[in-house]
Amino acid sequence: MERPHHILVIRLSAMGDVAMMVPVLKAFTEKYPDVKLTLLTRRFFAPMFKDLRNVQIFEAEVKGRHKGIFGLKKLSSELLDLKIDAVADLHNVLRSNILKLFFKLKGIPVRQLDKGRKEKKALTRSNNKIFEQLKATHERYTEVFDKLGYPIEINSVQVLQKQEVTENLSAITGEKDKNWIGIAPFAQHASKAYPEDLMKEVLLKLQKGQNLRIFLFGGGKEETAKLAAWEKEFPNAVSVAGKLSFEEELSLISNLDLMLAMDSGNGHLAANFGVPVITIWGLTHPYTGFAPFRQPETNSLLPDLQKYPAIPTSIYGKDIPQGYEEVMRSIPPQKVVEKINEILN
Numbered sequence: 272m273e274r275p276h277h278i279l280v281i282r283l284s285a286m287g288d289v290a291m292m293v294p295v296l297k298a299f300t301e302k303y304p305d306v307k308l309t310l311l312t313r314r315f316f317a318p319m320f321k322d323l324r325n326v327q328i329f330e331a332e333v334k335g336r337h338k339g340i341f342g343l344k345k346l347s348s349e350l351l352d353l354k355i356d357a358v359a360d361l362h363n364v365l366r367s368n369i370l371k372l373f374f375k376l377k378g379i380p381v382r383q384l385d386k387g388r389k390e391k392k393a394l395t396r397s398n399n400k401i402f403e404q405l406k407a408t409h410e411r412y413t414e415v416f417d418k419l420g421y422p423i424e425i426n427s428v429q430v431l432q433k434q435e436v437t438e439n440l441s442a443i444t445g446e447k448d449k450n451w452i453g454i455a456p457f458a459q460h461a462s463k464a465y466p467e468d469l470m471k472e473v474l475l476k477l478q479k480g481q482n483l484r485i486f487l488f489g490g491g492k493e494e495t496a497k498l499a500a501w502e503k504e505f506p507n508a509v510s511v512a513g514k515l516s517f518e519e520e521l522s523l524i525s526n527l528d529l530m531l532a533m534d535s536g537n538g539h540l541a542a543n544f545g546v547p548v549i550t551i552w553g554l555t556h557p558y559t560g561f562a563p564f565r566q567p568e569t570n571s572l573l574p575d576l577q578k579y580p581a582i583p584t585s586i587y588g589k590d591i592p593q594g595y596e597e598v599m600r601s602i603p604p605q606k607v608v609e610k611i612n613e614i615l616n
Contacts, residue, residue: 272380274420275357277307279350281370282361283331285459286536287561288408289316292361293323293543294564295412298428300325303421309353318518319540322431329353333366340369347373359415360384382418384411387560394558397581397592405560430545430565434522443514444523445484450615452477453523453530453546454508455488455537462554462588463533465599465607467497472604473531474505477611486511486523488537529614531607534588538563547614551607553599554591556583572610575601 280296282289289312296308300323307325314330329350331337337346347370358374358381360367371381393401413423436444444451454474458464465473477483485508487498498510511523521540524530530541530548534555538548542563549570550563557571576582579598584590 272420275355275380276305277309277353277355277357278416278419278421279309279311279329279353279355279358280361281311281358281367283312283333283364283366284362286316287539288362289313290319290536290539290543291408291561291564292412293319293431294425294428295409295416295423296320296326297323297431298413298423298425299416299421301428302423306421309350309355311350315517318521319543321518343369344373346370351377351379355379357419358382359419361412361415380419382415384415387411391559391586394556395583395585397584400581402558404558407560407562409564411560431525431543433544434525436522436526437519440515440519440522443509443511444486447526449482449484450528451523451526452483452485452611452615453488453527453532453537453541454485455530455532455535457489457494458533458535458588460588462591462595462598463535464553465533465551465602469600469602469604471501471504473607474501474508476604476608478505478507481507483507484509486527488512488520529611531611532563534561538566542566549607549610549614551599551602553588554582554584554595555586555588559583559586561586570610570614572602572607574598 282292309327309329311329311331317328320326336342358379360381360383363384363386374381387405390405394405409425413425416423456465456470487501487508487510489498489512495512498512502508502510524541525544527546530546532538532550534550534552538550541548548563548566551572574582578601579595584592
């Protein structure tokens, strides 16, 4: 296969998986500046890639004009009009597989992400579990480009630069005269969220004698309401939920001194800027390959694995097995606070 000059990259969701592409695409564009990348994704995610040269965003309107088989046929035609000559499918789901058929009919080579389903199943099953570190998702992404004839190395890639604090953002954050900590206490599934009463203990302990300003991240009506209440309860905490655009949130994240997150997208966003990230894990585990970019293993706070040996019980933490409802409670708030202090000091 002749090396392509314009590659379509497909990754439609979710935020964490999209964020993990950033160091990979950055390494690619730095090594191959003459190759154009068109990223098919949600428009909402575009600010993550604004500092990457030769990367243009093409919006997938999967709930609008690109919905269903005929919508995807239309989408494939629009993408072919851009003169793409290869496809890197970093998603490998039903939609991208349908698109693959349309591209192959036109003679466009498609290389797809190997999700490692077999080894992930072995890691998450309860009987005969093979408990070992799996390939990082970042590495799985690089393999797709390798198959297209473009090997890349992400270990030496530079992280993204800090973003400017805009006037609107500054009105919320104030001057940076203290350490700025981000806390993203929520996750897509309940099994991955630190219990609220324990998180409030963490916040309470961080009030005492600390030169800190804490920014609380979340989204949606329910989370925004909870964080607004926490903001009133804890003097050095500021909720940014519903107050900032996604681009402004990224600017704030880039200026943090530390991010505390669950196994969720916010940890990946912070890691892309080289911010130290502490992750709290529930029924999932860093061995699944979803740890934030270039963060030391010691920054992952895990439940008591002797008490809960079936962890990880799944890749995404959707289901909670019987007897595993309280796994997060085996991570004491004091341990979280000590790790925060260790990194800040």
